[in-house]
Amino acid sequence: xxxxxxxxxxxxxxxxxxxxxxxxxxxxxxxxxxxxxxxxxxxxxxxxxxxxxxxxxxxxxxxxxxxxxxxxxxxxxxxxxxxxxxxxxxxxxxxxxxxxxxxxxxxxxxxxxxxxxxxxxxxxxxxxxxxxxxxxxxxxxxxxxxxxxxxxxxxxxxxxxxxxxxxxxxxxxxxxxxxxxxxxxxxxxxxxxxxxxxxxxxxxxxxxxxxxxxxxxxxxxxxxxxxxxxxxxxxxxxxxxxxxxxxxxxxxx
Amino acid sequence: xxxxxxxxxxxxxxxxxxxxxxxxxxxxxxxxxxxxxxxxxxxxxxxxxxxxxxxxxxxxxxxxxxxxxxxxxxxxxxxxxxxxxxxxxxxxxxxxxxxxxxxxxxxxxxxxxxxxxxxxxxxxxxxxxxxxxxxxxxxxxxxxxxxxxxxxxxxxxxxxxxxxxxxxxxxxxxxxxxxxxxxxxxxxxxxxxxxxxxxxxxxxxxxxxxxxxxxxxxxxxxxxxxxxxxxxxxxxxxxxxxxxxxxxxxxxxxxxxxxxxxxxxxxxxxxxxxxxxxxxxxxxxxxxxxxxxxxxxxxxxxxxxxxxxxxxxxxxxxxxxxxxxxxxxxxxxxxxxxxxxxxxxxxxxxxxxxxxxxxx
Numbered sequence: 001x002x003x004x005x006x007x008x009x010x011x012x013x014x015x016x017x018x019x020x021x022x023x024x025x026x027x028x029x030x031x032x033x034x035x036x037x038x039x040x041x042x043x044x045x046x047x048x049x050x051x052x053x054x055x056x057x058x059x060x061x062x063x064x065x066x067x068x069x070x071x072x073x074x075x076x077x078x079x080x081x082x083x084x085x086x087x088x089x090x091x092x093x094x095x096x097x098x099x100x101x102x103x104x105x106x107x108x109x110x111x112x113x114x115x116x117x118x119x120x121x122x123x124x125x126x127x128x129x130x131x132x133x134x135x136x137x138x139x140x141x142x143x144x145x146x147x148x149x150x151x152x153x154x155x156x157x158x159x160x161x162x163x164x165x166x167x168x169x170x171x172x173x174x175x176x177x178x179x180x181x182x183x184x185x186x187x188x189x190x191x192x193x194x195x196x197x198x199x200x201x202x203x204x205x206x207x208x209x210x211x212x213x214x215x216x217x218x219x220x221x222x223x224x225x226x227x228x229x230x231x232x233x234x235x236x237x238x239x240x241x242x243x244x245x246x247x248x249x250x251x252x253x
Numbered sequence: 254x255x256x257x258x259x260x261x262x263x264x265x266x267x268x269x270x271x272x273x274x275x276x277x278x279x280x281x282x283x284x285x286x287x288x289x290x291x292x293x294x295x296x297x298x299x300x301x302x303x304x305x306x307x308x309x310x311x312x313x314x315x316x317x318x319x320x321x322x323x324x325x326x327x328x329x330x331x332x333x334x335x336x337x338x339x340x341x342x343x344x345x346x347x348x349x350x351x352x353x354x355x356x357x358x359x360x361x362x363x364x365x366x367x368x369x370x371x372x373x374x375x376x377x378x379x380x381x382x383x384x385x386x387x388x389x390x391x392x393x394x395x396x397x398x399x400x401x402x403x404x405x406x407x408x409x410x411x412x413x414x415x416x417x418x419x420x421x422x423x424x425x426x427x428x429x430x431x432x433x434x435x436x437x438x439x440x441x442x443x444x445x446x447x448x449x450x451x452x453x454x455x456x457x458x459x460x461x462x463x464x465x466x467x468x469x470x471x472x473x474x475x476x477x478x479x480x481x482x483x484x485x486x487x488x489x490x491x492x493x494x495x496x497x498x499x500x501x502x503x504x505x506x507x508x509x510x511x512x513x514x515x516x517x518x519x520x521x522x523x524x525x526x527x528x529x530x531x532x533x534x535x536x537x538x539x540x541x542x543x544x545x546x547x548x549x550x551x552x553x554x555x556x557x558x559x560x561x562x563x564x565x566x567x568x569x570x571x572x573x574x575x576x577x578x579x580x581x582x583x584x585x586x587x588x589x590x591x592x593x594x595x596x597x598x599x600x601x602x603x604x605x606x607x608x609x610x611x612x613x
Contacts, residue, residue: 011422013564016425016563017422017425017426019426026421026422026426094403095394095403096397096398096401096402096403099398118545119545121422121423121544122421122422123421124406124407124419124420124421124422124423124544125406126390126394126406126407127394127397127404127406128394129394130362130390130391130392130393130394130395130398131394131395131397131398132398133362133395134366134394134395134396134398134399135398138475139362139363139475139476140362140363140391140395140476141476142362142387142390142391143387143391145538158479161387162387162538162539163387163388163481163539164386164387164388164492164539164547165483165539166481166482166483166537166539167481167482167538167539168478168480168481169478169479169480169481170361170476170477170478170479171476171477171479172475172476172477173475173476176475176476181545182528182545183531183532183538216401216403216434217403217433218402218403218432218433218434218435218436219403219405219430219431219432219433219434220430220431220432220433221428221429221430222416222429222430222431223428223429224421224426224427224428224429225426225427225429226425226426226427227420227424227425227426227427227570230570230575230589230591232588233575233587233589233590233591233592233593234591234592234593235582235587235592235593235594235595236592236593236594237594238594239594239601239604239605239608240608242576242592242594242605243605243608243609245592246553246574246576246592247610250553250573250574250591250592252496252552252553252573252574253520253553253609253610
């Protein structure tokens with residue numbers, strides 16, 4: 001079995017973002033970029049399934065400008081066997097377009113599993129995995145906190161999902177799409193020898209024309225603004241003062 | 254059909270004449286034919302409060318005359334019970350559609366997404382909504398892909414029938430988006446942004462059973478529900494509680510976290526936790542508050558031993574009053590707190606427990 005993992009290059013999670021003065025978006029120039037944390041978890045899980053003997057190959061895919069190759073190299077250094085870079089410079093794509101690209105790739109690559117993060121920390125959409133599954137007509141297991149591929153022959157996976165109010169366990173036939181939640185695993189660090197080795201691993205370049213994907217943009221970003229700032233609060237000196245304020249000023253207790 | 258043509262005409266017009274006056278006219282015109290389908294969430298015979306919030310949001314899409322249909326799927330008597338409750342949950346609900354079948358016994362995305370599409374084919378809807386719960390986020394993007402449209406997740410404000418505000422970058426920016434597609438507009442609603450006001454008017458919507466004899470499933474049986482482990486608590490639901498008391502890593506142990514629970518009990522509130530506290534195993538993960546956990550907006554939010562990482566702040570920003578207790582005076586949580594107390598939570602919590610007035 002082959003596992004396809006989609007990885008996205010996003011502004012590093014620790015960066016405090018700045019909205020552009022012209023309100024067209026968030027400033028991403030000269031800002032530290034990294035692999036989306038949920039994608040790291042997805043890749044780690046794919047690697048673990050391969051190491052457990054249930055998969056032969058892990059293929060990392062990234063869609064976007066040329067710098068996405070860096071993200072793919074990070075993935076290869078973690079242990080992915082090869083990378084696919086779908087070059088798309090034009091604009092920011094909607095999850096629907098990304099899902100269509102991934103569907104086309106799945107048609108070519110025939111993976112048994114597609115792993116994605118549950119959401120990207122920049123657009124916070126939480127859509128792509130579900131949409132890929134729909135387009136392929138495959139079952140989906142979203143927000144996974146535990147994945148067990150049970151049987152090499154029968155080809156199904158049991159997945160614990162993080163849902164409101166607890167955990168839910170599903171069993172999905174392969175091929176399937178799984179999106180990962182934070183608690184699924186602890187992604188490994190790439191070691192220096194692996195980083196060196198990653199440089200010789202292949203990254204295939206593809207274009208939208210190769211994949212025959214029609215780019216649909218039915219969502220228009222009108223403007224991006226900063227959220228209202230909360231007005232500054234006060235530091236109280238004692239529990240008594242705190243209770244007094246909550247009672248008589250805020251009227252919440 | 255007429256709606257589709259009208260929508261198309263309007264979107265074209267907007268591209269030619271992007272002036273504001275024209276847009277407001279188009280929205281008013283459009284609002285006359287808004288019909289919304291809401292995928293309802295229900296549990297043991299009653300509709301979830303998040304679904305009622307979604308109805309409130311649906312009302313802001315257009316004029317009062319627009320129609321709101323609730324779709325309930327499931328099986329057996331609890332479904333019928335929930336349906337009759339749904340019919341009177343909000344005066345603006347005009348119709349309750351019930352899909353009763355074993356196939357919907359559990360909320361599996363594959364049959365449910367197919368069902369929404371199936372219902373949409375029979376009755377033309379301009380909008381399809383669900384709450385941004387794990388249920389809605391699982392199913393609606395799948396529905397949108399089946400319809401070949403882009404969904405909008407986590408809508409916090411509705412500006413018109415096709416213009417919305419949603420947070421991005423963990424709530425550090427707000428993105429105003431316009432849906433320009435021809436198909437139905439698919440949205441998930443951040444329910445804390447659409448509070449339910451007490452309903453005085455009582456009205457009962459019609460309940461109709463959906464004929465499922467033509468409902469085809471192909472990928473349906475390829476996923477199976479195995480089981481669920483739910484945390485049963487007496488406390489109010491985290492997402493809709495009036496008071497939320499949260500603990501961070503500084504609590505140091507499961508035993509110490511009990512202090513947070515006691516305080517929550519005393520104030521009639523819900524317990525929340527930071528990711529650090531969840532990862533340390535102090536509490537189960539469905540109590541996590543933040544960008545990737547629950548989004549809360551209670552009247553009173555109290556954070557104990559919480560540093561205030563942006564991912565956590567993303568989940569509490571809309572709380573009315575934020576109280577922070579932390580040893581570290583430089584903790585970022587104090588920048589958003591209305592009342593901050595620099596001190597040791599192991600001293601402060603017992604004192605609070607002792608001195609806070611009893612909640613009836």
